[in-house]
Amino acid sequence: MRIRPPSPRAIAWRAARTWLVAVVVVVVGLMSTTKIRKLLRGKRAAEPFRRTPVRAVPVAGSQIATFTDGAELFEDMLAAIDAASERVLLETYILKADATGQRFKDALVRAAGRGVDVHVIYDGFANLVVSPSFLRFPAPIQVLRYPVWAAGLQVFNPRRLGRDHRKILVVDGTVGYVGGYNIGDLYATDWRDTHLRVTGPAVWDLDNAFVDFWNLRGGSLRRLHQIGTASWDPHVRAHRNTPGQLMYPIRGMYLEAIDRAQHHIYITAAYFIPDHDILQGLLDAARRGVDVRILMPEVSNHVVADWLSRGFYGSLLAGGVRILLYQDWMVHAKTATIDGRWSTVGTANIDRLSLTGNYEINLEIIDPGLAAHLEAVFDNDTRPPQARELTRAEWERRHLVARVCELILRPLRPLL
Structure with a gap:
């Protein structure tokens, strides 16, 4: 009896099912290990995280x-x-x-x-x-x-x-x-x-x-x-993403500001899953000598978002962007300052859900006084032991299992 080879559609369907099973296994594993690590670490240090006075x-x-x-x-x-x-x-x-x-x-x-x-x-x-x-x-x-x-x-x-x-x-x-x-x-x-x-x-x-x-x-x-x-x-403008009117100006605000940067870009992001244009804008800025620093939680409240963010670390570090990881506590801020003049604070994360999906609002402020204060906040947040810098050498030494998990989860980027 001659056995007919599976059709391309059947092969694609099997590949999709295999990937979905792999995603479920990886997500369950990551959530479980994160929970165990938190339990083993025990209670946080008595000292709370540093605040910056109002x-x-x-x-x-x-x-x-x-x-x-x-x-x-x-x-x-x-x-x-x-x-x-x-x-x-x-x-x-x-x-x-x-x-x-x-x-x-x-x-x-x-x-x-x-x-x-x-x-x-x-x-x-x-x-x-x-x-x-x-x-x-x-x-x-x-x-x-x-x-x-x-x-x-x-x-x-x-x-x-x-x-x-x-x-x-x-x-x-x-x-x-x-x-x-x-x-x-x-x-x-x-x-x-x-x-x-x-x-x-x-x-x-x-x-x-x-x-x-x-x-x-x-x-x-x-x-x-x-x-x-x-x-x-x-000097002060509110940018509102409004899906009901197909308006998403916050993404454009970021892209334009990044493109203007000449000296430095400081970003604090709860979840950092940039699209191609924002990622390329940051890499282009670093290539022309801009000091680009991104602060994000080492472990956030969404472990899948953490691992999707990890998928960008290699490109960022290779391109000269500095990655700073907030320790022990959840940093949930959505802020950025550029060149000591431009700032934004609001509700939008740098991910697809916020920039091209949700109803969001960010204030854009062009003022050196406010930018200076927000940069002082950034400096306070990024000083050890509150945060640590991830080096390219450390990143390249990560375990093979971590690399495989990043690869399996990568197709989820457009969803988050």
């Missing part, structure tokens, strides 16, 4: 303060809510049902009780593990839950994909907050993140960002109006 910097008629301590930030935000007299707009990716989350909920209820107009947005998928009863707010508070699955039957429609990953608080149109911090006990004490407090004309951009999202996604909910007057000052 400093407010004047920028084009506004004041911008940088927070690197979650507990301090949350106290400031709660005080702003308690002082509200007209309107509170709170948008968060995660709202934990713990002591910190309860304090925020209580503050919002108090504000509504004294006649303040309170609106809340949260992401349904990110809060699946949070009790639904906790996420119910009493009237007259208005709540918009971004749905777990927003695409419906339009699975391949980019306008309907992506999460609401933004973190915004605006009070009375006079003070606004934006950055990487979610709301919960963990973020108050155990995560190194960065958030900005803005007062002055630049608050309008944050107010407008919330209002536009509410009116775009709110359906039958009462439409909102902007408070204050828009500013055309070029």
Whole structure:
């Protein structure tokens, strides 16, 4: 009997199944070993990670303060809510049902009780593990839950994909907050993140960002109006990724700023999975003599993202980019400074989900004073033992098993 060779389609299907099985095995193995290592390491050192004191910097008629301590930030935000007299707009990716989350909920209820107009947005998928009863707010508070699955039957429609990953608080149109911090006990004490407090004309951009999202996604909910007057000052601009309108300006902002760099680029990234253009932009900058440094967690809260990031280490190190790995704690900040003049702080990670998928918001600030302060934060974060530098020699000595894992996971890059 003559045995017919398998068709190309059958061969492709078998290869795909083999790869999927390999991915599952690798992911389960990485998650297990990471968990074991954390248990063996035991409790962290008694000394917490270094914070940089809050400093407010004047920028084009506004004041911008940088927070690197979650507990301090949350106290400031709660005080702003308690002082509200007209309107509170709170948008968060995660709202934990713990002591910190309860304090925020209580503050919002108090504000509504004294006649303040309170609106809340949260992401349904990110809060699946949070009790639904906790996420119910009493009237007259208005709540918009971004749905777990927003695409419906339009699975391949980019306008309907992506999460609401933004973190915004605006009070009375006079003070606004934006950055990487979610709301919960963990973020108050155990995560190194960065958030900005803005007062002055630049608050309008944050107010407008919330209002536009509410009116775009709110359906039958009462439409909102902007408070204050828009500013055309070029020193502070809010860039918003809006899948519903096919707008993704944050990626373009990064590419343009990297292309302009002449002296240095300092990036702090919770998850660093750049696309080809951003990777090439950084390598081109290093090639023309720019000092490029990237700070990321050695072990983040997403082990797969860590290993996808590792897939870029070889190219970066060979191209002269310095990689700094944050130790013991999770660094979740999304910040960058270039040439002591340009800065960005916001919610977007340098990965596909943030730059061409999710609803995100970043402030772009062109001001030497703020850039100097953010560079001081970067210096504080990257000094040993808080961080260590990964050398090219160390990277090239990594185990064969690690190389195989990186190769197996590589096709997942476009998904994250």
